[in-house]
Amino acid sequence: MLHVVGIGADGWASLAEPTRDLVGSAQVVLGAPRQLGLLPDIDGQRRVVWPSPLRDRLPGLLAELTDQAPVVALASGDPLVAGIGTTLLDLLGRESVIVVPAVSSVAIARARMGWPAETVEVVRDPGAVVRHLARGRRLLVLSRDRHTPARVALALTERGFGASRFTVLANLGADDESVRQCDAADWTGDAPALHVLAIACAGGPAHGLLAGLPDDAFEHDGQLTKRDLRAAALARLAPQPGNLLWDVGAGAGSVAIEWLRAHTTCRAVAVERDAARAARAARNAGRLGVPGLDVVTGAAPDALAGLPVPDAVFVGGGATIPGLLDTCWSALSAGGRLVVHGVTLETEAVLAGVHRERGGELTRISVEHAAPLGGLTGWTPARTVTQLAVTKP
Numbered sequence: 001m002l003h004v005v006g007i008g009a010d011g012w013a014s015l016a017e018p019t020r021d022l023v024g025s026a027q028v029v030l031g032a033p034r035q036l037g038l039l040p041d042i043d044g045q046r047r048v049v050w051p052s053p054l055r056d057r058l059p060g061l062l063a064e065l066t067d068q069a070p071v072v073a074l075a076s077g078d079p080l081v082a083g084i085g086t087t088l089l090d091l092l093g094r095e096s097v098i099v100v101p102a103v104s105s106v107a108i109a110r111a112r113m114g115w116p117a118e119t120v121e122v123v124r125d126p127g128a129v130v131r132h133l134a135r136g137r138r139l140l141v142l143s144r145d146r147h148t149p150a151r152v153a154l155a156l157t158e159r160g161f162g163a164s165r166f167t168v169l170a171n172l173g174a175d176d177e178s179v180r181q182c183d184a185a186d187w188t189g190d191a192p193a194l195h196v197l198a199i200a201c202a203g204g205p206a207h208g209l210l211a212g213l214p215d216d217a218f219e220h221d222g223q224l225t226k227r228d229l230r231a232a233a234l235a236r237l238a239p240q241p242g243n244l245l246w247d248v249g250a251g252a253g254s255v256a257i258e259w260l261r262a263h264t265t266c267r268a269v270a271v272e273r274d275a276a277r278a279a280r281a282a283r284n285a286g287r288l289g290v291p292g293l294d295v296v297t298g299a300a301p302d303a304l305a306g307l308p309v310p311d312a313v314f315v316g317g318g319a320t321i322p323g324l325l326d327t328c329w330s331a332l333s334a335g336g337r338l339v340v341h342g343v344t345l346e347t348e349a350v351l352a353g354v355h356r357e358r359g360g361e362l363t364r365i366s367v368e369h370a371a372p373l374g375g376l377t378g379w380t381p382a383r384t385v386t387q388l389a390v391t392k393p
Helices: 017-024 054-064 084-092 105-113 126-132 148-158 227-237 254-262 275-287 324-331 345-358
Strands: 002-007 028-031 046-049 071-076 097-100 120-123 138-142 165-170 178-183 195-200 244-248 267-272 294-297 312-315 337-342 361-365 368-373 376-381 385-391
Touching: 002 017, 002 084, 017 071, 054 084, 071 084, 084 097, 105 138, 105 165, 105 195, 120 126, 126 138, 126 148, 148 165, 148 195, 227 254, 227 312, 227 337, 227 361, 227 385, 244 254, 244 324, 254 267, 254 275, 254 312, 267 275, 275 294, 312 324, 324 337, 324 345, 337 345, 345 361, 345 385
Parallel strands: 002 071, 002 097, 028 046, 028 071, 120 138, 244 267, 244 312, 267 294, 312 337
Antiparallel strands: 138 195, 165 178, 165 195, 337 385, 361 385, 368 376
């Protein structure tokens, strides 16, 4: 049995007496150098620093320690708030891990700011901050390092949120706790390594949360599922918390990116054979606050081999490639959604055949935009798109 013990920035003083007894009786204590340094010397106790890279080397270390119980792992505050506790539960299972939380840095930061929990969004990945921007919103960002405030401040300023109130709360609960406040646009320099960033958003406007971002929100070379068609596709793909999307022939990655923006736990893989476009999709994901997009460079269907089972698949082009739609359909989980777009007669024939065989919804979508016509205004039609949407039984 492994005990994961949360420890505050004030170290030993943050632990209740029973928790001190637990840590003091451990044969081995795991932790970061800073955390291990907060403990008093205990005769005969082995102190082990987390290996690097953590995920690759941790299983071997834990296997080595199986006969050295009791073992304690130290974590900052609440081990299950973006902490090592989650990793250990994933590796060892619930039955092998006992979590002993301390007050989290998030809770202390809210107390210092006077922000009720229901008024705050906790952002665990600083790269995702821009996804959460909205006038009047409160964000608590779990920083990665001393450079995080400068990076976040720049991102906010570039998006018209430079007037947001920026508060860096460092070493929360310790004797050297500090607070630094300014507008995001005025931030300079670095912060103490251990800190939480509080942002009271001001400025805007920001992108909406529903599908259909403006086309110019994406860097693209024309290979982009346009706004109206993207919204129609995502309505049928139906993003749900925790679901995984394959965006096959992703181009600029717009469908996968909007899928990820639907919920913080959504996951997506963008498959694109052109390396330049694949790199562009990754850049778009970072700029739009969903850096977790997994970009695979390769041609489908071969590039789909070995990918995790999807809950939804979008095929924006290439439906006539032999075996592609069959591969996508076979890979889908039960209840999974397949949405395919096509603009050619050949693709339309393929989609009609799939519709006859598997049912679903077959739709032709025509979009026209007003544009100058001589000295007046007329309608300019885009290519009509045939859309197949079908759910796997």
